[in-house]
Amino acid sequence: MLRVLIVEDQLLIREILINCLESADYEVSAFESAEALCAVHQTYMHWQIAILDVSLPGMNGFEIAQKLRQACPGMGIIMLTMHDTIDKKVQGYESGADLYLTKPLESLELLAAIKALNKRLGLSDAGSQKILYLDVIKQKLFFDEHSVEVLSFKESKVLKAFIQAEEQTLEYWQLLELNQFTFDEKGRKQLEVMISRLRHKLTHLTGQTESIKSIRVHGYQLPISIVLSDERT
Template sequence: MVKVLIVEDEASIREMIALNLRMAGMEALEAASAEEALALLEQQPGCSAAILDVMLPGMNGFSLCETIRRTDQQIGIIILSAKGQEQDKIRGLSIGADDYMTKPFSVSELLARVGALCRRVGRTAPAQEPEENPTVLVSGEFVLDQNRRVLLKRGQPIELTQVEFQIMELFFRNPGTALVREKILKGVWGENYFGDVKIVDVNIRRLRMKVEDEPSHPAHILTVWGYGYRWEE
């Protein structure tokens, strides 16, 4: 069963989210603080996704997101906040969140986003892949191992979130091709994603910090101005 952690200090909101997740067939873990959430993650590992409120007592949601990401690149993270300012969204995505929602929010939309995240996290390669669909993609000095969900650069592993891994997979399958932002958004977040296309730009910036020798002068993830991005070996 898919397991989702909800970190929200307002009991009514937390319980409402948990109830709807359970009605959708998921297991919901509830925490009222970041400290309680970290203890739960240690006691019950294997969460597919986490919904983190920003305004928490003690450690806030942004710091909690950063703490989780230090040890877990696979879990899907949604930041949930009453703040709608652009800089807050960018901050949340830049530190490792996969998605951002602003209160008040639609429960059905939240469930759709959780479901999309969990499907990405739960993706596994079949036991036997046909030869025309290899489990290892190679591009210059980079190797993308789809079975192990690992990106290697010159033989050294680079830790990627599930969203980052899927963007790289899209690039590797379309080398030298300019991909419009909307195509990346649909290819990674799904056809029915409700969020802002700017989430693509934030994840590209994060990826450049990980894969480029000089992120300010990228040699691989190139910007196609007014359009999107292109991958070059």
């Protein structure tokens, strides 16, 4: 069953979208804002297609699209808007959108767009979007029983902290404190070694070379989505 995320602040439109997609046997999760979504979910790999309103309170649809595209490169993203100007469409595509549809939107057009996007991206294939899990207790990072990386206690703890952090970003002092490293050059070197080893394990498992990003004079960011194993749906 195709899993669809909706972020739309207008209640009536949100309910119409939900009814339309559920009638087509899609699994639907709907939120009125990015903030409401983030309050419930730390990662976004559960969904295969996202339908985003451009004009949202707080974080707008373009910003959400950028975050989703970074976290889930294989996700299909559809932008909805009242504005059909070229510059807005260009902004939508530059943000990572696959399709840009204008309101008011007929149900048949939306379903056809999802069907075409689904076919092009191969999203109906159950194996097309593997979910990466972290088991903190067993200290394992895995897709399935055949794709597993064993972690140290500290590596497991650090990954969990990244997953739960805002924008999956941690500052140097947070990482030093978390690992009980000293706040000096020695502690910084120990942190670099640990991050390097963790980055190597993530890259080996996912194939993504920049599995942990260095943020100059700030800290590190985890640019990939990992789900805690006890949060499986």
